[in-house]
Amino acid sequence: MRRFVILFLCFACMTATYGRDYHYNTKFSINKKNFVDTIDIEWHRNQIYIKGFVGDKPCRINFDTGSSMGMISENFLNDEYRHIGTLSSRDANGKVSPVRVVMLPDVRIGSLVLSHYPATIRPKQPINVVYGNIGANYDLLLGFDLINKGLIVKIDTKAGKMIITDRQNFFHDKGYIADYRLVRYAPNLKINVFKDCYDEAIFDTGSPFLYEMSRNSIKHFMLWTPDFKSLVKNDSTGRKTVGIHSIEESSNNMMLLFEELRILGFDFKNLSIGTTKGNSRIGAEILNYGSIIIDGKKRKILFSA
Numbered sequence: 001m002r003r004f005v006i007l008f009l010c011f012a013c014m015t016a017t018y019g020r021d022y023h024y025n026t027k028f029s030i031n032k033k034n035f036v037d038t039i040d041i042e043w044h045r046n047q048i049y050i051k052g053f054v055g056d057k058p059c060r061i062n063f064d065t066g067s068s069m070g071m072i073s074e075n076f077l078n079d080e081y082r083h084i085g086t087l088s089s090r091d092a093n094g095k096v097s098p099v100r101v102v103m104l105p106d107v108r109i110g111s112l113v114l115s116h117y118p119a120t121i122r123p124k125q126p127i128n129v130v131y132g133n134i135g136a137n138y139d140l141l142l143g144f145d146l147i148n149k150g151l152i153v154k155i156d157t158k159a160g161k162m163i164i165t166d167r168q169n170f171f172h173d174k175g176y177i178a179d180y181r182l183v184r185y186a187p188n189l190k191i192n193v194f195k196d197c198y199d200e201a202i203f204d205t206g207s208p209f210l211y212e213m214s215r216n217s218i219k220h221f222m223l224w225t226p227d228f229k230s231l232v233k234n235d236s237t238g239r240k241t242v243g244i245h246s247i248e249e250s251s252n253n254m255m256l257l258f259e260e261l262r263i264l265g266f267d268f269k270n271l272s273i274g275t276t277k278g279n280s281r282i283g284a285e286i287l288n289y290g291s292i293i294i295d296g297k298k299r300k301i302l303f304s305a
Contacts, residue, residue: 022085022101022118024068024185026149031113036165039110043157046208046284049138050162055080055105059139063155063162065294066204066281067143068185070119072104076139077121080105089120107140112164114146141206144186147296155205156291171293175304176265187294189282189301191263194228197221199280203294203301207283211263211273213256214280231256264303266290 041063042049050061059076072081081102089099099120107114119140146164147153154163154171165171180187180203187203191211199217221228233255256273263282266289286292290305 020085022087024087024145025118026145028117028145028149029115030149030166031115032111033166035112036163036167036170037110037112039112039162039164041155041157041160041162043160043287046288048155048157048162048205048284048287050109050142052140053106053108054140060137061109061140061142062138062206063142064204064206065144065147066186066202066206067141068148069143069145070104070107070117071122071141071143072102072119073122073139077102084118087120104140107142109142110164147294148182148185150297152293152295152297154291154293155287157287158291168297171302173291173293173302173304175290175302177300177302178264180299180301182299187299187301189264191280191282193258193261194221194225194231197225197228201280201282204281205284205287207281208285209274209281209283210268210271210285211261211283212276212281213273215254215275215277217280218254218256218275231258233257264301266303266305 039050042051048063050063052059052061054072054076057076081104083100084103085101086098087101089097101118101120104114104117104119107117122141150166152165152168152170154161154173156162163171178189180189182188183200183202188200189203190198191201193199193213199213199221201211201213218228218232222232254275256275258271258273259269261268261271261273264286266286286303290303293302293304295301
């Protein structure tokens with residue numbers, strides 16, 4: 001998940017309001033094979049945006065690795081969008097709600113065309129709101145299902161480029177390599193936060209922060225490692241997690257103060273870490289310090305600082 005928008009999908013049985021229950025799949029097609037495509041990106045407030053098209057209509061696309069599949073703004077819908085079912089969606093605050101799924105017209109990014117790409121519908125209300133200094137203004141969210149097709153994606157915010165390929169061993173970058181596992185079809189990494197304490201965090205470009213720790217993880221660390229309590233400070237300002245269905249209560253927000261913390265092989269000094277009611281997250285701020293390659297076939301992430 002994420003601050004302002006993140007979508008985690010769980011597939012409980014439910015009564016479909018708009019047809020059958022929808023189940024996660026990556027059967028949408030891409031118009032190329034054995035390809036390498038370089039796409040310009042906009043890096044704004046620690047978020048990745050791409051100019052693209054849905055059908056013949058230009059759109060602004062947010063690339064969100066913490067979301068298992070795409071999401072289209074309700075403002076963007078028209079009669080071309082065919083409802084294909086309903087699923088149960090869990091947002092950043094753990095609230096579960098039914099959401100509709102539509103089949104999009106062809107989605108174009110760079111020279112790539114995604115056909116039969118499914119997306120949930122994002123409610124109208126959040127489309128142009130701002131929470132704190134974080135803007136949420138885009139038409140389509142492109143999720144991790146793109147990478148789950150076995151593609152490899154390099155994100156380089158300094159160059160303003162995203163490279164997408166299906167060629168194994170195309171990249172020869174050096175850096176820190178981490179395995180990830182899929183949880184609700186989104187990538188999760190282990191991070192060593194304190195002595196023998198390991199946290200599992202979603203690699204979530206939908207979150208604009210460097211790292212946020214789940215309050216459930218904090219409770220666990222305090223139980224098994226009493227020294228961990230010295231890192232926890234009260235935060236009178238607080239930061240709310242804004243999910244697609246709800247805004248998190250902020251009365252018990254905390255901050256963690258680390259003298260040193262290693263994230264994806266990079267050492268950060270005197271770091272203040274926010275906490276969240278949802279899952280722990282490594283967010284897009286890490287892209288200010290280097291480039292990322294995500295290999296959807298080998299399930300590995302390479303960070304080059």
